[in-house]
Amino acid sequence: MSQPQTAITPTREQDFPEWYQQVVRAADLAENSDVRGCMVIKPWGYGIWENMQRALDGMFKATGHKNAYFPLFIPLSYLAKEAAHVEGFAKECAVVTHHRLESDGKGGLRPAPAAQLAEPLVIRPTSETIIGATYAKWVQSYRDLPILINQWANVVRWEMRPRVFLRTTEFLWQEGHTAHETEKEAREETMQMLRVYETFARDWLALPVFTGEKSAGERFPGAVQTLCIEAMVQDRKAIQAGTSHFLGQNFAKASDIKFISRENKHEHAWTTSWGVSTRLVGTILMAHADDDGAVLPPRVAPEHIVIIPITPKPEMRDAVLPACDALAAELRKQTFGGEPVRVHVDKRDLGGGVKSWEWIKKGVPVRVEIGMRDLEKGSVAVARRDRGHKDKTFPATADFTSGIAGLLQEIHDSLLDRATKLRDAHTVKIETKDEFIAFFTAKNPAKPEIHGGFAVAHWDGSAEVETEIKEQLKVTIRCIPFDAPLEDGKCVWSGRPSVRRVVFAKSY
RNA sequence: CGGGGCGUAGCUUAGCUUGGUAGAGCGCCUGGUUUGGGACCAGGAGGUCGCAGGUUCAAAUCCUGUCGCCCCGACCA
Numbered sequence: 001m002s003q004p005q006t007a008i009t010p011t012r013e014q015d016f017p018e019w020y021q022q023v024v025r026a027a028d029l030a031e032n033s034d035v036r037g038c039m040v041i042k043p044w045g046y047g048i049w050e051n052m053q054r055a056l057d058g059m060f061k062a063t064g065h066k067n068a069y070f071p072l073f074i075p076l077s078y079l080a081k082e083a084a085h086v087e088g089f090a091k092e093c094a095v096v097t098h099h100r101l102e103s104d105g106k107g108g109l110r111p112a113p114a115a116q117l118a119e120p121l122v123i124r125p126t127s128e129t130i131i132g133a134t135y136a137k138w139v140q141s142y143r144d145l146p147i148l149i150n151q152w153a154n155v156v157r158w159e160m161r162p163r164v165f166l167r168t169t170e171f172l173w174q175e176g177h178t179a180h181e182t183e184k185e186a187r188e189e190t191m192q193m194l195r196v197y198e199t200f201a202r203d204w205l206a207l208p209v210f211t212g213e214k215s216a217g218e219r220f221p222g223a224v225q226t227l228c229i230e231a232m233v234q235d236r237k238a239i240q241a242g243t244s245h246f247l248g249q250n251f252a253k254a255s256d257i258k259f260i261s262r263e264n265k266h267e268h269a270w271t272t273s274w275g276v277s278t279r280l281v282g283t284i285l286m287a288h289a290d291d292d293g294a295v296l297p298p299r300v301a302p303e304h305i306v307i308i309p310i311t312p313k314p315e316m317r318d319a320v321l322p323a324c325d326a327l328a329a330e331l332r333k334q335t336f337g338g339e340p341v342r343v344h345v346d347k348r349d350l351g352g353g354v355k356s357w358e359w360i361k362k363g364v365p366v367r368v369e370i371g372m373r374d375l376e377k378g379s380v381a382v383a384r385r386d387r388g389h390k391d392k393t394f395p396a397t398a399d400f401t402s403g404i405a406g407l408l409q410e411i412h413d414s415l416l417d418r419a420t421k422l423r424d425a426h427t428v429k430i431e432t433k434d435e436f437i438a439f440f441t442a443k444n445p446a447k448p449e450i451h452g453g454f455a456v457a458h459w460d461g462s463a464e465v466e467t468e469i470k471e472q473l474k475v476t477i478r479c480i481p482f483d484a485p486l487e488d489g490k491c492v493w494s495g496r497p498s499v500r501r502v503v504f505a506k507s508y
Numbered sequence: 509c510g511g512g513g514c515g516u517a518g519c520u521u522a523g524c525u526u527g528g529u530a531g532a533g534c535g536c537c538u539g540g541u542u543u544g545g546g547a548c549c550a551g552g553a554g555g556u557c558g559c560a561g562g563u564u565c566a567a568a569u570c571c572u573g574u575c576g577c578c579c580c581g582a583c584c585a
Binding site for chain 2: 007017032034036088091092126155157159160161166167171173220239240241242243275276277278279280308310311312313349350351352353354355356357358360369371373374381389390392508
């Protein structure tokens, strides 16, 4: 039977959003549930998340944080305490109003009117308020600070338009919440955690990111300063992949986190919060996947290697299967990124081609085939997911085994390199308004082709310019990069004086 | 919430304009031949056509209502 040229249709070029959905489906990562906007994360997708969790959790612990868990429900009044925060989240909250159901007399159920809650409970869209209320009880003295806590949790934000992994109504994330004695300490914490995210993105996810500060317009509701990592994906849009907020004393005042200072004075604590979510799973797909499906960065791939026994005749199984198990056992003794190499032997009685394509679509970094010919020669057939699907090498088995960590690292490096080149090729300095508009305007408005990228341009710092650009072009300031040098220039939009360039892009 | 579109087997869908007992492909099951790149042959299971009401001798098809989903916009990790 004739097959399409690519495992995924449409291709990225033909229809990027649809391609993305097909990749998620073909890789068996997640599916839509019966609840709008909520997804079922399947084992392969959840395995990626677990690997991300494990790595991040280690990094949080290494920087002095502990895990804890706070309630899912937030009293309505808590959320109302911080004005900007309320405004930011009020329109996307799920609210619980009853605690019991009763028969509606028609075979169905309804909330029991008698069981209405005196105060409605909001399902956390984020936990600043409830954690703040808790910290207020914990903190009496400067000796109680800092508090360095992270929680792994689910949150709910009733977004208008969900997209699997990138923006689901319920999503999984971690949220770090810290409280400090001084502003300086809190600011250092904010920056430290952003650096953790940057490192994680680069060294685990093979994502080069821009790091910087959000403009006031893009800031987290209630924050004094929002730092972020921004990744570019293959349709050249930006994805905010992680954020770290310096909250000043805003939430401490709202939640009354006070302590007696070294000078015997009442002071409000300085707090931070920082998070990354299952959006990262969507981000690595959009960044690395190709027209044959997912391409997983080795460090977070649920399996590093899949071994496919090739047994054209049933009697060959007796020779080939033990050899596959033996190779798997040897490989598992190797380590990569500080963890044992993860290997799966696919013994299902299916055609070799069918199995190969399944694993290609799932994005396993390395595929190994072993048949009688390989046993005779003492070699294995090896294919890397970052190369063409017919591009195979035939190393001696022992060499392959001893070199596996190097190979996986090479794959990681090649993904990072590819992503960096894509980003750099579409990150351009723009000087004039006409150029700026042209850069962000598709040639075919009816069905926009992949266009644009990151525009590094001068901005006069005004909210009006930011708003106008957003309204006219759907382009936002992604970040004010830390490494942007101070230089005199003219705002690309208003022509007014500017002292530095910022990064503009369309975003998810 | 505005503007479009769609609900038929696990999935993708044909049939609807012009009413007449539900069709295909993929997937699934069984047997055989296969397996180093998405196999083939034969047989088989699976659908009260989203839901409720109406018109009619007769409704997937026409009418009314209702629920849900998808896409585009406003909103967003």
